[in-house]
Amino acid sequence: MADRLDYGEGTDAQQFVFLLPEYLKDTSKKMKTGLMFVKLVNPCSGEGALYLFSMCLQQLFEIKLFKEKHHSWFINQSVQSGGLLYFATPIDPLFLLLHYLIKADKEGKFQPLDQVVVDDMFPNCILLLKLPELEKLLQHVTEEKEIDKKKYYKYSREKTLKWLGKKVNQTMAALKTSNINVGARVQSNAFFSSHQISSDKEEDYICYAHGLISDYIPKELNDDLSKYLKLPEPSASLPKPPSKVAAQRQKRNK
Incomplete structure (x- = not known):
């Protein structure tokens, strides 16, 4: 049970x-x-x-x-x-849809979504097409055109980076609202309220939020996002983002 x-x-x-x-x-x-x-x-x-x-x-x-x-x-x-x-x-289903859109983009053409989201290893991917407001979500990461009342899609790197940039900003805002410290003095497996130690730099929040988002995108796209955000080279002084499970554990202990 x-x-x-x-x-x-x-x-x-x-x-x-x-x-x-x-x-x-x-x-x-x-x-x-x-x-x-x-x-x-x-x-x-x-x-x-x-x-x-x-x-x-x-x-x-x-x-x-x-x-x-x-x-x-x-x-x-x-x-x-x-x-x-x-x-x-x-989880935002768009992260999973990106996997198929990027893969299909190698053909360099517009395609109907039911021909893009196809996977012999994971056939249940078809459930992603049943989620509400799917077309609205796709506008964030694709170019689209309509032929004979049928829509065709093509992956857009530019739109995707803009969308991911907004995701990073939203994550930063959530971290600040929750008083989560992300400074170099905080160990990667712990959370502390901001009143416990000094405030973090804006750069720390950006790097930390980017690290969280990076768990949901492929490495190549993650590298592009780093450049898009103009992030500094990785530093050992920056903490590794904790898992969501660690975050839930900390919330329960408060």
Whole structure:
């Protein structure tokens, strides 16, 4: 059996927490909750990774494993033993779509989306085409044209870098709003409120936010983004961005 936690009361934000991998085999529970675990391509590594698709919300979530020994967890009104937690947090599907758009761009032509998002290794990628406001999302990273009432798309590097730049700025704003310190004196596996130590430089925030976004894009595009943002060469003094699981752990400990 698995349990779920919903966060962001009064908002559309949700987070699912699964305690046991047996949930993956429980067909009745999947039908009841409208949740489907699928294996899709990781946009950074190009390898397979586990994601969660909500058929009710028509939303995509990434799955992160959080493992600790000798722990129990308070979930809703029950106590669950075991140190494994599977966190499911919303992810922008455009990151995954970029993988296919960049790959298709090697042909150098406009193509219909159902011919772009095709993957023999991860056939469930077709679920990405069922997500709402898909055409609106694609405007951020593609050029498009319409022929005989059918739309064709082509990857746009310029639009994509502009969109990623906005993502970095949004991440920076969230870090500052949450009083997250990202300075060189902070270890990569810890968060501290800004009142605990001196303020960070703007450059630290940019580099840190870029590091978080880099987990969702291929290396070549990440290098282009670094140049687009005019970032300095990597320095050992800059902290490595923590995983989202580490962030969730810190929030729970506050």
